[in-house]
Every structure is written in structure tokens, then in C-alpha cells.
Amino acid sequence: MFSQARILVIDDDESMRDSCRQALARKASRVEVAEDGLSGLEILEKEAFDLVILDLKMPGLSGMEVLSRIKQEYPEVVVVVITGYATVESAVEAMRHGAYDFLPKPFTPESLRAIVGRALDARELVLENILLRSELEASIGSEVIIGKSEPMRKIEEVMRKVSPTDTTVLIYGQSGTGKELMARAIHRHSSRNGKPFVVADCGSLVESLFESELFGHVKGSFTGATATKYGRLELANGGTVFFDEIGNISMNVQTKLLRVLQEREITKVGSTQVIKVDVRVIAATNKDLQRAVQAGTFRDDLFYRLSVVPIALPPLRERRDDIPPLANYFLKKYNQKRKKDVHAISIKAMKALVEHDWPGNVRELENAIERAVVLTENDTIEPSDLLYYGLNASTIPESDMERPRRLADVEKEHIVRTLKMFGGHKGKTAEWLGIDRKTLRSKLRRYGLD
Structure with a gap:
């Protein structure tokens, strides 16, 4: 962070x-x-x-x-x-x-902050991958949690076969299922693993900036282009470029990307010079691209170029056997990271985790365990520790539930514990709670905590 x-x-x-x-x-x-x-x-x-x-x-x-x-x-x-x-x-x-x-x-200061932010996110990902290797002992040995469930075993088999080739791969999956981790694992097990793995985030860049980010630009090609910029494809030369959320790119960029896949060459914005590139392409999406093709919002020829080998990552609710090892891994991870000593997840709490549908998938499960580790005052996570994190109360055995509490009481207690976690720092507390400082001050006054 x-x-x-x-x-x-x-x-x-x-x-x-x-x-x-x-x-x-x-x-x-x-x-x-x-x-x-x-x-x-x-x-x-x-x-x-x-x-x-x-x-x-x-x-x-x-x-x-x-x-x-x-x-x-x-x-x-x-x-x-x-x-x-x-x-x-x-x-x-x-x-x-x-x-x-x-x-x-x-x-510019903005470009420096942007690249530093991305680099810090990548660092966090690397540390998580190292931890996952040692804790889960995934059979592929590296960057992605494969798990022991039958759906993930089949995906592992496909990944092992496709990784050593230069075949284009299209990864489908809901948000939080680990699409980028899968792409990195494919790259790591390919013959290009000593070359760059470059991410092009199609979901966060606006149309006017995307071509510059992807293909690069020459100095003076547009207002603000004070220096020549090397695009993602050029920097990935010899390695792998990963197009995250490929379904978000415009028809104009689709046409230019198709040319890259066909001709293996690019042209910077504002230039006429053709530059040859040698990259493997892996793409990911949480959209139904076949439906987008039928609707006319995604080129059919680009779709067929991208989906030579499709891999569909299942949502966590379809591989519930992987929830206990994932939950225990995240427990150990955040014990170390937050300097806590929570020994275990109780049987009934684990049952609640396994029965929850997890619309946010692995990312949501990780957040739930992190918050439970931080906020629990016991050495074991119980079902009541999970009620704050989107778990449906119906997943918790009735015998475990006390008399229902008022929502205001639950919110007040949650704010108090979060304030305590951050040593009374209101800015960090508000950021953690996902609200602005003005809203936090209002709630503190309402509950007599100011």
C-alpha cells in the first residue's frame, strides 16, 4: 500500500x-x-x-x-x-x-506516482507468490494457487501443456479469481521466462491514453508529449504481454491490436516508423466475448486470434474444497503481516466460510480473513468474527448466534476496533473502512466517540 x-x-x-x-x-x-x-x-x-x-x-x-x-x-x-x-x-x-x-x-509528478503505485502493487504480488509457494505447495510450484479441487486440477493440466509453447491464451474469470496470477504462471513456465512480463491494463486506461501506453509515442506527437515514450509492446519484446480486461478496448484499438498479432509490428503514436516486436500475448477478461462479438462490440477476427487456447477460471463457490487451505494460508499470512497470534479458524467458522458464495472470489476471502485476524480479540476466529465481512448470517449455525444486535451497535463496535488498530489515526481508519474522513467524523459524533 x-x-x-x-x-x-x-x-x-x-x-x-x-x-x-x-x-x-x-x-x-x-x-x-x-x-x-x-x-x-x-x-x-x-x-x-x-x-x-x-x-x-x-x-x-x-x-x-x-x-x-x-x-x-x-x-x-x-x-x-x-x-x-x-x-x-x-x-x-x-x-x-x-x-x-x-x-x-x-x-511529471503524476507519472512518477502512477508508476510507483503500480510497482508497489507488483511487489505485494511477488511477496504473496513466494508465500503461496511455501505454504500451499502448489504442484506447479509457483505463482498461482491451483488448489486441490477437480476444476483446478484440470486447469493445471491445460496450463502445463500450453506454457512451453508460444500459443496465445485467453483467460476467462470473474474479478478476484486470479487471472493475472495465472498469466504470470504461464509466462514463468515458458521459454520466455527470462524476458519481461509486461501488463497492459485495459480496464484503467482511457481511449486517448491507451494507444500511447500500448504502442508508445514520439516527442511532440500531442500536447504533453514532452519526451519519446516506449510502449508496453516494445518493452515486452522477447517476453510476454498480458492484456488485462481485454474486453474493454475500443474498436479502434482492437483494429490496431489485430495488426500487431498478424504482422508482429507496431507504430508509435505520431510516427510512421514500423518497429518489429516479438511477444507472446496472453489476454484476460471477465466478459462474455462471444456475446460481445454477436453484439458487434468486439471484432470476431481478433477474438479468434486471442482465444487459441481458452482457460476458464471457476469462481470460488464452484471449488469449495479449496477454501480451507486458502483460508489457512491467509490466516498465516496476516498473522505475520499484522503481527498477530491467531492460532486457528474454528470448525464452525470454517463451515461458514465454505458455505458462503464469495461473489468477490479469492480476493474477498482474503479480505475477510485479514480483517478477522486484525479485529478479533481471541486466538481463534469464530463465526461472529466473520459477520462484519459480508457473510450471510444464514450460513452461521443458529446455536452460534447470540441475540441479534442492532446494526448501529455493530457499526459502532467496528469503528472503535478499527480506530484502535490504527492508534486513533482517523485518516487511516477512514481509508480502511472505505469512507471519507467527513463521514467518519459524522459517525464518531453520532456514537459519542469524538
């Missing part, structure tokens, strides 16, 4: 260090700076950081040397490389050495 991040900026340009500090200080927990690579490594020896912003061109130790040291000695630290000497070769080389992404100078 950005608000808890510890960030180190390593750059020999004082004005650049100050600019990065100012751009990130309001959102990050802590921002430190170093004037060269050696100083940066000395700081890393003394303190733990989540992310490093690293200039490639510095006197003394080069940025590439510092990057290699960081990835060898601090593999959990994510690195974003910045430089005023931007080339595709240096960007790809940095990513091959373990950098998350590459940002050419000059850049």
Missing part, C-alpha cells in the same frame, strides 16, 4: 532528488535520498525499503551495477529505473536485470 511505503531515491542530480521527494512525500510513509550508488547501498544496509528509484547514469557505481547489487542482496525490493538517456536497449537491459519498469526523464 502506497501510504505505508518506504522509498529510497538514488540520483546524483540534487534537483531530481528533491523533485522525487516532493512528488512522493505526501503519499508514502517515508522517502529517503542518496546522491550516488554507494551511498544508496549503505542506506539499504541500515534500513529496509520497499522501493528504490534509481538513476542509470551516475558517477562511480553505475545504475546498472547498483541494480544488480540490489536484486542480489535485497530481492524483495522493487526498483524503478529513471534516466535522461533513454533507449529501448537500456530499458530492456534494466528490466532483464530485475527492474520493475523504466521512466525516461523528464517526467
Whole structure:
């Protein structure tokens, strides 16, 4: 999470260090700076950081040397490389050495914050994958929870067969089922696993920015294009590009993406130069693309190009046998992360978890366990600890339920416990509860807590 991040900026340009500090200080927990690579490594020896912003061109130790040291000695630290000497070769080389992404100078504070936010999310994903490998001992050995249920065994078999090939894969699944984790697992087990895995989030980018993000742009091609930008496809050259929520792209972008799949070449926005690319394409969607084809909102030729091998991830309610190991994994994970000592999930609470339909799938289950770990005052999670998290009261045995409580009483208690968790910090409490600070203040006054 950005608000808890510890960030180190390593750059020999004082004005650049100050600019990065100012751009990130309001959102990050802590921002430190170093004037060269050696100083940066000395700081890393003394303190733990989540992310490093690293200039490639510095006197003394080069940025590439510092990057290699960081990835060898601090593999959990994510690195974003910045430089005023931007080339595709240096960007790809940095990513091959373990950098998350590459940002050419000059850049805006907004673009810096955006890439740092994505990098921190990726770091969290990597840490979760490491934990999942050791805790669940998934038979494929890495990035995605396969589980032991019959539906997931069949998916594992398909994944094992398709991974070593360059075949295009289309992953279907509801939100929270793990589509990106599946795509990363396919990449990891492919012959391209030493090359970049680049995500193109089709669901978060507006039409006017999507082409630039995907294909790149040249300096001066539109207002605000102050420097040449390398697109996702160019940076993924030799590796895999993952189109998340592919069903959201416009017909115009669909046409251009189809050309990429057919010709394996791109053209930057504002340029006429054709650039050859060698990428494997994996796409994912939570939409029915066949219905979109029939409705005329998705090109049929693009659909057939993408869905050479379709993989449908089932919702969690269709693989309930996987809920207990997942719940126990999340229990251990958040015991460590939140420094709690909750020993177990009771039999009746586990029964409630298994019987719940989980419309948010694995992501919702994870949130439920995290909140229960944080807020319970016992060493075992009971059914009553789960009532706050969307579980239907009908899933809880009647013998476990006390006399029904007023909704206002439940809300008041929940706010009190959350405030306690964050040491009375109202901003963090409001963010956790999913409400703004004004709403929180109103509720505190209503319940006499101010």
C-alpha cells in the first residue's frame, strides 16, 4: 500500500532528488535520498525499503551495477529505473536485470506516482507468490494457487501443456479469481521466462491514453508529449504481454491490436516508423466475448486470434474444497503481516466460510480473513468474527448466534476496533473502512466517540 511505503531515491542530480521527494512525500510513509550508488547501498544496509528509484547514469557505481547489487542482496525490493538517456536497449537491459519498469526523464509528478503505485502493487504480488509457494505447495510450484479441487486440477493440466509453447491464451474469470496470477504462471513456465512480463491494463486506461501506453509515442506527437515514450509492446519484446480486461478496448484499438498479432509490428503514436516486436500475448477478461462479438462490440477476427487456447477460471463457490487451505494460508499470512497470534479458524467458522458464495472470489476471502485476524480479540476466529465481512448470517449455525444486535451497535463496535488498530489515526481508519474522513467524523459524533 502506497501510504505505508518506504522509498529510497538514488540520483546524483540534487534537483531530481528533491523533485522525487516532493512528488512522493505526501503519499508514502517515508522517502529517503542518496546522491550516488554507494551511498544508496549503505542506506539499504541500515534500513529496509520497499522501493528504490534509481538513476542509470551516475558517477562511480553505475545504475546498472547498483541494480544488480540490489536484486542480489535485497530481492524483495522493487526498483524503478529513471534516466535522461533513454533507449529501448537500456530499458530492456534494466528490466532483464530485475527492474520493475523504466521512466525516461523528464517526467511529471503524476507519472512518477502512477508508476510507483503500480510497482508497489507488483511487489505485494511477488511477496504473496513466494508465500503461496511455501505454504500451499502448489504442484506447479509457483505463482498461482491451483488448489486441490477437480476444476483446478484440470486447469493445471491445460496450463502445463500450453506454457512451453508460444500459443496465445485467453483467460476467462470473474474479478478476484486470479487471472493475472495465472498469466504470470504461464509466462514463468515458458521459454520466455527470462524476458519481461509486461501488463497492459485495459480496464484503467482511457481511449486517448491507451494507444500511447500500448504502442508508445514520439516527442511532440500531442500536447504533453514532452519526451519519446516506449510502449508496453516494445518493452515486452522477447517476453510476454498480458492484456488485462481485454474486453474493454475500443474498436479502434482492437483494429490496431489485430495488426500487431498478424504482422508482429507496431507504430508509435505520431510516427510512421514500423518497429518489429516479438511477444507472446496472453489476454484476460471477465466478459462474455462471444456475446460481445454477436453484439458487434468486439471484432470476431481478433477474438479468434486471442482465444487459441481458452482457460476458464471457476469462481470460488464452484471449488469449495479449496477454501480451507486458502483460508489457512491467509490466516498465516496476516498473522505475520499484522503481527498477530491467531492460532486457528474454528470448525464452525470454517463451515461458514465454505458455505458462503464469495461473489468477490479469492480476493474477498482474503479480505475477510485479514480483517478477522486484525479485529478479533481471541486466538481463534469464530463465526461472529466473520459477520462484519459480508457473510450471510444464514450460513452461521443458529446455536452460534447470540441475540441479534442492532446494526448501529455493530457499526459502532467496528469503528472503535478499527480506530484502535490504527492508534486513533482517523485518516487511516477512514481509508480502511472505505469512507471519507467527513463521514467518519459524522459517525464518531453520532456514537459519542469524538
